[in-house]
Each structure stands twice: as C-alpha cells, then as structure tokens.
Amino acid sequence: MSRQSARRAQNRLDHGGLVDRTRPISFSFDGKSYQGFAGDTLASALLASGVHHVARSFKYHRPRGFLGAGPEDPGALVRVGSDPATMVVNQRATEVELFDGLEAFPQNCWPSLRLDFGVVNDLMHRFLPAGFYYKTFMGPPGSWMFFEPFIRRAAGLGPAPSAPDPARYEHMNRHCEVLVIGSGPAGLAAAREAARSGARVILAEESAACGGRLLGEAEGDALIEGMAPRAWRGDVLAELAANPEVTLLTRTSASGYYSQNWVTLFENCTDHLPPSEAGHLPRHRLWRVRAAQVVLATGAIERPLVFHGNDRPGVMLASAARTYLHRYGVRAGSNAVIFANNDDAWRSAFDLHDAGAHIAAIIDTRPDPAAAHREAAEAHGIGVRTGATIVATQGRGHIRSIDVAAFDAGGVTGKPERIACDLLCVSGGWSPNVALFSQSGGSLRYDETLAAFVPDEARQEVVAIGACAGDFALAEAVSRGVETGRTAAREAGFVASATDPVAGETRDAALPYRVTPAWELPSNLPKTRIRAFVDYQNDVTAKDLHLAVREGYGAVEHAKRYTTTGMGTDQGKIVGVNAIGVLSGVLDKPIGEIGVTTYRPPWRPISFGAVAGQHVGGLFHPRRTTAMHDWHVENGAVFETVGDWLRARVYPQPGEDFEAALQRECRAARNAVGVLDASTLGKIDIRGKDARSFLNRIYTNAWMKLEPGRCRYGLMTNEDGMVFDDGVTACLADDHFHMTTTTGGAARVLGWLEEYHQTEWPDLEVYMTSVTEQWAVASICGPRAPELAADLFDDIDADPERFPFMSHASGHIDGVPARVFRISFTGEVSYEINVPASYGLWLWRTLMERGKPYGITPYGTEGMHLLRAEKGFIIVGQETDGTLTPVDLGMGWAVKQSADFIGKRSLTRSDTARDDRLQLVGLLTADPGFVIPEGSQIIASGREQSPRTPMIGHVTSSYFSPTLERSIALALIAGGHGRMGERIHVARRGADPVPATITGTDFLAGLKEAS
Amino acid sequence: MTRYSFWSLLREGLRGHDGWQPVWREAEPKPAYDAVIIGGGGHGCATAYYLAKEHGLTNIAIVEKGWLGGGNAARNTTIIRSNYLYDASAAIYDHALQLWKGLGRELNFNIMMSHRGVLNLAHDDNEMRQLKRRIEANRLNGVEAEWLDAKQVAEYCPIINMSPQSRYPVIGASLQRSGGVNRHDAVVWAYARAAHDLGVDIIQNCEVTGLKIEAGRISGLETNRGTIRTPKVASVVAGHTSVIGAMAGLRLPIESHPLQALVSEPIKPVNPCVVMSNAVHAYCSQSDKGELVIGAGIDAHLSYTQRGAFPVIEEEIAAVLELFPIFSRLKLMRHWGGIVDICPDASPIISKTPVKGFYLNGGWGTGGWKATPASGHALADLVARDEPNAIAAPYSLERFTTGKLVAEHGAAAVAH
Amino acid sequence: MIDERRVSPLAHREPLHAGDFAHLAEDAFRGIVMVRAAPIHLAAPLQAVTGRTLPIRAGHADLGRRCAVLWLGPDEWAIMTAPDAAAQITQELSAELTGYHHQIVDVSDYNTVLTLRGSRVRELLAKLITIDLHPRHFARGTGVSTLCGKAQVWLVCREDETSAREPLFEVVVRRSMADYLWCLIADAGREWAMPVQDPIGQVPLHMPV
Amino acid sequence: MFRIRCPYCGERDQIEFGYGGEAHIARPADPDALSDAQWADYVFMRTNTKGLFAERWVHSAGCRRWFNALRDTATDRFVATYVIGEAPPLPVPQLVPGDQAPDPAEAIPEEAAGGGQR
C-alpha cells in the first residue's frame, strides 16, 4: 500500500462490514489511484479515502457527493472506463463495484472536477431559474438555432460513446409461482416460506448481497426468529441455495412491472468483474418473468430535508451513513451532525459515535424526539437541539460547518449558531419504495402518520410487504414475509403450512418509527439567496417549485415538467415525495390531493444492450436464402433484399458493370434462354370441395370454370378495393389448387385466407397450407427454353403446342419429382420448374450444364423487373402502393361482375369509380436515350410553375430496354387510360422537364406491330 | 400578461422572480359560451388561440379532463416535418411548418423550435424509389426536401452505421432541413397563455361526459362540473375521439392504440438531427437536455391505458442499435405510452358532422404533433365559418364514404 | 440412403458442442407431413397408417421412434418420420381419407430439424422461447408450435436414446430460417462456450452510387 | 405484456398472437345492396370502445386459429376468450358513452374471468 493511499484510507474501520480486508483492490478515480477491498463500491472505497466530491450537477454544475448508498443516489454519477467502445457513462458510484484496475472519471465538468467552468451557470443562477429558457432566445426563426447548441453542450451528463459495443447481451424467459423482489428480512422470509412448499421461487435482489437493511444496520440486540439477524440471513440463504426450485439472483433489479404479472429483471452479470474474469457470460441479462404471484419487498427509501445549502458533498442520508459503516466498514466522517425530523435517524449518531466519530450535534426539527433517544444522547455526551433547523451550510467541495437555529411556523426564531462538521447526516423520513407497485397498476394512498405514500389497492396478483408496505418494524416485516410467502405459494396451487410456528422471537434494535414532516425548512437569509435543493441531479430548488406554482404550473405533472423535478437518471427516487411536500405547502393543499407523478419503467436505468438482448447485429432480423444461394454467391451475384429474402439481382461478369450485366442478361432471355431463381414466391396448397368458390371470393376475377391442368392469374384486393397482392394459381384437381403469391406477400396472403375462412366463411370446406419452402423454383424462359425443357423432363412433353401457356404438368427430371408451370412474367415462353427444395441446388446446376448448348444465362431480379416492364406487367409494391384498384391498373378485365369478392363493393363508390384517377400507362420519352429516374413526377406543361406545379402522375418503373433499344417507363397518370398518345412532361430538379408520350403498357406488342 | 424577454428575465432575476404572472388562471366553467373546445392538448389550445385571435371569438372555453397538455401532447417525440406525399397533406403540414417557424415569437414563448433536419433513411431500392417520388412531389408542391446519397448521409449524421454489411445498409436518405423537433410542453403552455390572454377560459379537471343535442343541433355539453350551454362544440381529444363521437351517436373510422416512446439517460450532444427509418422501424433524436428520444410503431391492440407491451420497446431499441451500434451501453431511463387515434388512411379528420355545430378534429394518429398550428388554424376557421377552408376540405368524414382517401401510409409507415 | 443430390439447409454447418451442457446438430432430411382433417375422421386412418394415436390436445404429441405425431391445431397435425417414409405416408393416408374433407401435404423439404442435447438445454432455449420449459410443464412427450427468437418453430421434447437423464429437444424450422436459428442458438450457448457462428448472408449488395 | 388464453392452446405470451380489431362485425351478405354509406360503415367505422370490448385475436405463432376475446380497454384486463361463432359470454355494450358505462372490472363476476386468471 502506498503511503498516500494508506493515509487516505483513514476512514476505514479495521473490522466490520461485508468487505474482505484480505483482498485489497486498486482502482483509480479522476486519474489518482486508490485502494479498496473486495466488497466495496466505488463510493465506499472513495469515502474510505476521504473523497466526497466526485461529480457535478446537471445544470448549475454544483459539486456533488454521495447522498445515498445505492441505486437511489441522485448525484454521484461517474464514467467508468476509458475505452470508447466499453466505457459506461452516468454510472452511480454508489453501485459500481470495485474490481482490480477499475478506472473511473468525473463527468459533466471542464476542464476538471475541481475547476469547472460550468460553474458560471451557478453564479448566474438567479437568472437561470426553472424554465428560464422558455422566456428568452425568441428572436427571429434562426435565433434559437443559434443559442441551442450552447444549451445542448452545457446539458447532458456523460459523453456519448463513440465505438460499437463488443459485449453480448441476452434475455432469459422464466415462469415461476412466486417472484419475490427484494431480499431484506421481509423478502427473505417470504421466499423461504414459498420455497418450502415446492413452488418455483425467484428471489431478485438489486444489490450484490442479500439482506437489505440487515446489512446496513447495527445488530444491537435485534433478533429474527430467535437468531442474530445476520446469522438468520445466512441460514435462510443457505436454505434457498440448496433448493433446486429456487433461483436466487443478486445484482438483479426488477425493472418493469407489466400486464398479467410479467416482470422484467435486469441482471448485471459482469460489470463487477475485471474483463479477464468475465468469461463467456453476457454483460447483462434481461429476465422476462411470468409469475403467478409477486411479492414486493423492495423496502423504503430515506429522503433528505429541504433546507438552504443541503446539497454539499458531505451531506448524506442518515441511513446511508449507517450503510457505509455497517456494510462497508467505512466511517463517512469523523465529526458529524445529524439533522432529522424522525427518531430513526438518531441511530446514525449513536452508531457513528460507537465507531469513534465525534457527534457535533443532533438537530431535530421536532420539539419532541423520543425520550429514550434523548437519554442515550445525553449518555453519549451528544448535544441535542430540538425544534431547530439548519439555516445554512459552509464548505466548497466538502461540508465544513453548519448554522443551526430555532424555528417555528413563522420562520427562524433564534440566532444561528455555527457548528463545524465534516459529515451531515440528514433524514426527512422514509418513503416506501412503491415504484413497482404503482407500475403494476396498484393505487397509492397518502399515510399521514408515516408522512408517505403507501400501497393501497392492488390490481394484479401482487402483495407488498415490509418497509415497502409501510411496515417499518422488523418483526412486522418478518411475520408478514412468512405469511405472504405461504399464501402466495398456496394461491399458486402449492401446499404451504398455515400454522408452522416460527422458530423464535423477532424484535427490532430500533424504536418504533415516528416522524413529523417538515417539507421546507426556513432560513434567516434573504429569500433571493436561499437555495434549498429538492432535485439534486437536475438542480431544482424549493424556490423553483414556488415559481412553478406562481406561474400556474402547480399541478404536480406541470410542476414536474416545468422544473424537471424527478426527470433525471434517478427518476426522483429520493426526492419525489419532498417535491410533493413542498408543493403542498405552497398550494396549501393536502399532500394526498396533490398526488404523485406517474411511475414508469424502468425502476432504474437499464442498458439498451440488455433490452435488445441477442437480437442485434447479425441476429437482428433473419436473412433468408434460397436453396440455390451458394451458386449465386460462387458466381459473383450481387444481391438485394426482398422482404427478408436475399435475392440475386444481377450476375456481373469480370469487367462488367451493373447496367452492362443487366442488359446482357435480358438479351439472353429474349434471344436464347434465361434462368431465374424464383424460389421465394409464396406458395399455398389449397384443398377442399369449396376451394374453388373460396378462390372466387378472394380473387377479383372468376375461378369457377378453371379446369384441372390450367393456371390463371389473379388479383387480390382488400375490402377497400385496393390491390394488395397478385399471382398465378394452378388447378391441380377439381378440389386442389396451388396458389402463388408475391415474395413479400406470402405470409400476409396465407393469413388473409385463413382469416376470411375462419371468421367469415367457416362453412366452406377448404384447407390451406403453406408450401413456399417445400419447392425450389427455377424459371427458364426465352425462345430456346422449349428445347432445354425437352432435354430436361423425363416424362413431360415440353412442346408449347401440347404443353400450352397457362397450364401445368407434374413429372420428373432425372427421377426427381417436379411440378412445372407454363406461365410467364417476361412475355417469353417460360417453364417454372418446381422441385423439392433439397434438390434446388442440383436442379440449378443441372440447368446450367444442360442449358449450355442453348446459351443459358442466369438473370437476377433486376433482369426480371426489366423484362416484365417491357411486357407491361405490374409489380405489386412498385406499380402499386395500396391506393390502386384493378381498374386503375388497366386490369378491369380481371374484375368479375358475376359474383361478390372481397373489395368489390368499394370499386363502385363515387370517388373510386371516377375516371380521372391515377391509371397505369406506358411512357416513351422523346429522347429514346433518356431513362427517366424512377419516382419522377409528371406535369402537364413543359415548364414548372411557381410556387407550386400541379402534378398529374408519377413514374413507377423505368429502364433502358435492350429489346426496344430505347428507354421505356411505366407511369401512373390521372385519367391516363383516356390519354393515349398525349404528350406530357417529366419534371426534373435543376433541369427542364422532359417530354414523353403516353402509350399502352405492353411495349413488346408495339414492337411486334412494328416488325 | 408579462412579456417574456431577456430583459424581463434579468429584471425578475434581480428581484427574486416574484413578479411573474401565471401563464393562465384556472377558470370556473361559466353556464354558457359561444363555443367550447373539448380537449386541452396542442390542437385544442391552438384552436382556441386562433379562434380568439383570427375570428374574434373570445367568449369560449377549453375544457380538459385532466391537466392541460397531459395527453399525447405530453408524450410525443415532437418530430416536425412537412415532406408528405399528397397535395392535401403537403398543404396542411407545410402550412404548419411555416407557422412553427415564427410561433415562438408570435406567442412570446420559446418553444425551442429546432430546425435541425429530419432524415428518412432508405435501405433498399424500393424505399429509395418511394422517397425520391416523395421528394419530387415535395419540390413541385413548394415543400423543401432533398435526396442525400450514402456519403452525404454519413456527413450529415456521422454516427449512423454505414456498414454495407449490416442487415439494413443505408443507401441514402431524404432530408428536410427545416424539419426538426421542439419542446412539446412549451407549445401547449404557449398557446394556452396566449389564448388566455385573449380571454379564453381554460378549465382543467373538467371531463365532458355527454353532449346535448336538440333537433340535430348541438346545444351544450355535460361535464363532471356541470352543464355548459353552447351552440358550437369542437372535439379535439385525440385518442378519445371515438368516445366523444359516441356521445353524438357517431361511429367513426378511428381506432385508439397505444404508441410508446422512450428516453435514454442524458448524454452530451451526439445526434445532430432526427433520424427515421421505416424498414428498421425506429426513429431517434436527441433532446436539448441530452436524452435520446426514441419511438417506433404502435401496439397492434386497441387500448386506452397509456401503456403498451414491452416487446415493442425491445424491438424499438434493437432497431436503434442497428442504426447506431454505439448506443448499446447507454441506458433506458423511462418509457411510456400515449393513446393515438388511427384512421384507416393515416390521415386526419377535420370535419363537420351530421350534428350541426359539432366539429371533429382527430385521427391524427402517430403524427399529428407536427400539424398542431395548422390543425388549430384550420379548425378555428371551420368552427367560425361553419365551412371548411381549402386546407381542411380534403379531411372531411365523407371521404370514407366516397373513397377519396388521403392514403399517406406509404409516406408514414413508421409512426412519428 | 439419402439421395446424394439433395442438400440440407444446414449442410454448411458442423455439429456444435459446449461441454456436456449443450450439443447442437442438424437432423437433416426428416420426413414431415402436414395433415388437416377433422379428428374423428383422422384418428383411425392415422393409427392404421402410422400406428400412432392422434393427439387431440395442445402440447400433446405421440412420439414413436420412427414416427411421431404432433398436435398443431384443432384440425392440424404434423407427422415426423424417417427420411424416406413421408411420400408413402402421404399416399396411404390420402387414400384412407378419401371421401372426407382433408389435406395432406409432404413438407419434408420445407423444414429441417435441429436437435439439442445436454444438461443446460432448457436454460439455453429459455433465452429464446417464452413458453414454460420447466420439466413439470414441458416433459418428454410434449410438442408445441411457438416462437424461437424471430423464427416460428415446433418444439418437441422427447426421450434421448443416448442419455437416460436428459431429454432430447427437437426444433423444427423452415429451411430459409434454419441458418438464422442455428446462429441464434449457438449465440445463446455462448455462456457455455459454444463456438461463435456467423450467419450466412453477408453478401455483396448492390449499392447505388 | 399480455398473457392471452388461446381457447385451443391455453395461455401464451402476447408475442405469439396477432390482433384483429373489433369482433362480431359480420361481412354483409350482399354488399351490392348497400349504399356507399352503409358499405363505409362496414369497412371503416368502428365502435372503438373504451371499456368492455369484444375483439379478435389470432394465435399466429401457435395453432393459427382465430378467436374472440372480451377485454376492458380501459384497464387492459382480459375477461374471457371464446371461439369464433360463439356469442360473447357477457353482453358487450355497443357505443359506450364515455366513462359513464359501468366499470366492467366491477360488473364482471369472477368466474367469468378467463385470461389473466389462473
């Protein structure tokens, strides 16, 4: 141990607490190295070395120390780590566990913790009250844009990380009969009893060790079931550990309480370990627990008092001082003042005194503290001031002294007296930790005697016990724990003893809890100078709350939002009730009527990583590949994603660019044979005697007469009459169909069919089953496709005469079963060959080999798009956007009049039947070399107007057609079907509109006529 | 009303801030008003303000069942943009954007309107095609919008994951530079203060429980604080539109869904703009206080609880980590939900109804914040004149009967 | 003998081991047949063709060594069988059901089966599956349709012929999601040092300039 | 996150289900006989009840069956689930005027409770 740190660890006791003095740990803070022990937090270790000032507050950059000793602490936020990928900002020093080599840094200060220029905000504080920014910076539109960056830079706490996180995170789903949250005496007793029934029990404890307040208090003559409390705790933990149905989770906070007893638990798995010891564990784990019964034993949180100067480092909750003492063996000061409005806090004076500290004074705002305490104080030689308050404190980075004076309802009455101290223990009473109870939907009630909100009516299967329920006595906590554990197990259907007596007496070391609230304490200073902090993180003072009320923001939710009280990373754990108390004083309204602000999850900040779990990076969303994928990769395909599918888009050959490859592929399909991997098309097997009538109701066109062996193209519309999918369906037998859908629409269509069948027409005898992935599909097309097909099939006659367009056949290829459809999306003779998917790669390789003599060329989705555009076929999702009817698309021929179908009625609504709707047409630019950018808007005249130019349509697809050797485009144009031959213009940014002529959509037809 | 300015702040600073006046004073409901606005959210307060200011109707009241601005106004992620596809949408949202620009000054309240730019990312060609179509339509409609290629995206927002290996590689984006965010609560307070200053009664904790209709015409309303007589009622209650509609016997084309949002802990400025992605399904900006403000899709089920299911939050965060892997160690600080009123065509309703004197403003769904000034402006005009102006006309209830929907789905697939 | 021309969805993956804690492998080319019919019509023919009893309640499965029947819905079952048996079962069952409304589809190529063995498999799966996997609720003989990560799967718990203590879990997944699921499960097994698996699909995409 | 009782599979987590909106809206037998307004009523208009509400769900990741549920949309409490074709086990108020409807959580006998109870 270096001399420096030896000297600095002056506040460490040589015995007591859970720290392991045989395992020293070195760490650094703000560039200086220190030593602590295994079991320390960063806060306890720094306190042991006499360090109080560790942070700066949000707005005024005031020095902050340790107010609490756990997750409730609002101010002691640090950055842990220096690597841009693994550092963590805004960590509570009171929760960071020490490990060897830990590096922590102050944040929100510049250039250093001690000398922070941000302090100008503090000097200017008179001009920067709550909401000051609403009242200024309102010049011309640009003025806020000028000031905003300064405000933004001054705000925020820690710096943003700058490199991706290498850590892993995961979820864990669990079901249990009883979930116990919190492992104080109440939670331990409940978990033990529930577990004895054989029920599955999860006990979640936020801290590194179980025991709750048992760890933070002197044992005195307290007993639990006849044993010393820590020994009892040891026994219970051993019993729980031995039970295989118990999951005991430490460093695990219940973070959210959702519907039907679904609770998330946030487990820190490795943050407390040096990186070398983390092994394969995830960094954090989010448990997603469904519990039949939940027992909330989350304890209570002490609150500070609201008085001038209450925010200096060295001001600490009375209970936190005891926790540092008894759990960590650290005496947080050597000359302490205790300032409280309740009897409980006096224990800090006695415990610190017993630990060798000098107690400079006990100040109680009440005239009548417990007589027993007063006697004990006298016996210890501690001066006591009752009916008094602190009117000011001194000390820059650390408290040096306080001024105490008598007061009454009218204000300060006596002359202030200065008392030196290096620790000020404050207590404004205890607030049951009701956050989770409230999240569960339970209501709260203000309890006048406890001066706190307590759980009232539960809305889910949840019970609050112990301090969380406002039962602050140890005996009560244990007996309620025992009883609740048993009932919870019974409610969950397990047998738990109703009568087993507990082993022995339980009694407290503390006096019964008595408090007299004093929400806002007076000072003798001029009002403008008083700064009594309510929210220590966001720098909200009592005065800010007064201002809020004066300005009409007196409703508790308005006050919160106007002043930002409770909106920091602590979410007002410590200060929430104080703010309400202050408001109640200003508004002169009972606290119960003011109410609380809404408790929202998470109870404590939890990492984004844990929330996302494994589902990030390569595992974010699946990428689906076809059976032929490997071939595409080996042959240099570039891909695109369609839905979740990866599809080969073009296959550029060495030296070829995208466009050249595309043109080559399309020419091959028109002149020889092209082959496309069409496996991703949705496929649905539909069977039943009513299958036909079912299709007739689903598709816009007629299906009653389609013969077995034949195929038909169909459109589907929703009830609004708008096209949402299309595809070809083959009739395999009179009662048996093979439907295809778009790649992206497969799941939706199957769902659609099932929905209508199950909910509207359950009387129809029809079953559907997805077969999308049963079949791998290679589609060959082109003038030489029949020759290749003839070579290929064992037992199907490929001749287009005998195997005509829009028919199908089943047969074999080299003995492999195949379903072949003579359908075409390119205008060329095509064979869509389906084989069982495991043969997909084989089929593809076979095609490439046998197709060589015919000039087979694979083409990708881009070629497919181009080829079909030449033919004028639509792509749902490219030509359509959910606002087009079959008629708009020029497919009125596919709309039957004979019978109803989904969406039919919508087509005749007055606005849907109008003929000036957008309609699908072809476009030929005057300049055949000019390819219109897709998405271009179409205007009537050759000049844009100002300020706005009316639009008459837009371009949906556009290519350079290798077949026509010119550009072509598909477009939607208002009333387009009636405007054939009309000249329109395509608008362009920064250039003149381009003239083009409206044509039909089938560009190949034009070609045929011309030739 | 004390005017807010740098100087008044200075003066009050020296005197302990004793001189500030209430932004509005609580009013007791009067027995009768010339018009009553139900709902004290952004749209309701704006409506009252414009009614008073532009139409001189000052004997009016806003009745709010809870605290002013406590509905979606309090909960929204404040994304403001006007680059909508259709003419009708461009007209109203751009009108709003123009009004936002001078609103702080007009209302003498800094609403922190930050025109920091909104990026809509494209991850595949189809998205690119759609965005380009929209940008072109915007341009011709006189709405500011531009296309950024991948390199420009990386320059504009350097923290976006630009790896071509990622599941949703970024291939470009549309950018509206004048889009941005503002301070939601301030907007409500500012409108309320200005309306109050013009004589409007602002009545909180006053829930409308029934409408009085006589011979097909509105004559007043019932509240938990008594009956109010009035010839004109405008319902501006967002998620509760169907509930008020039912009081007039109307079934509406609206479903109310939870929409959730969340904030991270505050950090120093890192995200310079608003980033939205349809495919990944999330959006993210950073507030002036430093929290990342994140949102995404609605919960599928109907609910009035202002709560949604946690998996939506999980997916939202996973999506944000796809766009910004560097955020993984940041922490979720709070998440919450609002009740949004979804119309089938993702466009709002600003309409007369079969009941004379009863006007509806609703169906803004996940994206009505940005419209607040224009929505209030158009509704005020409708209430005053009993005829929709050009901006409101396309948003009548009739469109669901005739089929003339304003289908902005394509343009608004991600909630915001 | 499996036809050598066939390629299974996970042919590019080797079995993974994480000590005794978890083993992951593909059981390729299993025969799988989807059956839809009314239970009263199906029970006897199923017995006749496969020798199995028709499970009629959610979560129930009749798991034989060669042939297993899973309840998937009130009129929907899956038959999982040997690689070469599916076609025959399809035919025979269709024949038996002639005259009744039914649908029988061979989906052997649609799916593949992942098998998981080892002492921590329940825990591993619980990272990805929300149903209750405690042995009291998910014992041998249970089969359900549920979600595993983002993949829809059938999860079956059955006797493991290689271990008396631990059951064998089968996860049936559609072929295009198999690689995703494989990698996801391997990642969930990281805790027990299961090797890292990179998902396929890291391929060149066309990036417009 | 809800736990929903599928009438076929029992209780499963919400993520396994898809939502289908208001229940018991029968598709008109003869749409052509309807006026534009009547048709619009079927396609677009919804009760959107605040309170006890009959709605449709589909167990999409499980048995793929559609079913109906009664849920209180003001509290998210599930009251019952039942198969398609069955009448709701409790009368479902249509056009609930605001919050004046009796609080269904109070009005519903415990034994009618389905989802949410063990």
Ligand SMILES: Cc1cc2nc3c(=O)[nH]c(=O)nc-3n(C[C@H](O)[C@H](O)[C@H](O)COP(=O)(O)OP(=O)(O)OC[C@H]3O[C@@H](n4cnc5c(N)ncnc54)[C@H](O)[C@@H]3O)c2cc1C
């Ligand atoms: C999480 C979330 C994120 C969003 N993000 C964006 C975004 O980024 N950009 C965007 O443009 N939009 C966004 N929105 C949508 C936007 O918030 C809303 O469209 C808009 O705020 C609705 O208008 P409002 O402000 O008037 O509504 P509200 O603030 O909800 O006002 C309606 C008021 O009516 C009151 N009311 C209801 N019933 C009664 C009654 N019976 N009697 C009296 N009063 C009643 C309510 O209490 C409420 O105060 C978001 C919404 C949510 C929930």
Ligand SMILES: NC(=O)c1ccc[n+]([C@@H]2O[C@H](COP(=O)([O-])OP(=O)(O)OC[C@H]3O[C@@H](n4cnc5c(N)ncnc54)[C@H](O)[C@@H]3O)[C@@H](O)[C@H]2O)c1
């Ligand atoms: N005399 C007094 O004035 C007074 C006041 C309050 C408490 N107490 C004492 O405190 C004890 C109360 O026992 P208890 O068991 O009710 O409470 P406890 O405070 O002993 O234990 C609560 C436990 O819950 C944990 N916890 C809180 N929130 C959590 C979360 N979200 N997730 C996981 N863990 C969480 C805490 O870390 C803590 O360990 C008794 O010993 C009682 O005498 C006394």
Ligand SMILES: Cc1cc2nc3c(=O)[nH]c(=O)nc-3n(C[C@H](O)[C@H](O)[C@H](O)COP(=O)(O)O)c2cc1C
């Ligand atoms: C843009 C925006 C920023 C917010 N920032 C914070 C914040 O910094 N701290 C906080 O606690 N809550 C923040 N909130 C959330 C509110 O506290 C609150 O949850 C929200 O207004 C919904 O209200 P409720 O939770 O009271 O129901 C923010 C909300 C919005 C809309």
Ligand SMILES: [Zn+2]
């Ligand atoms: Zn089911």
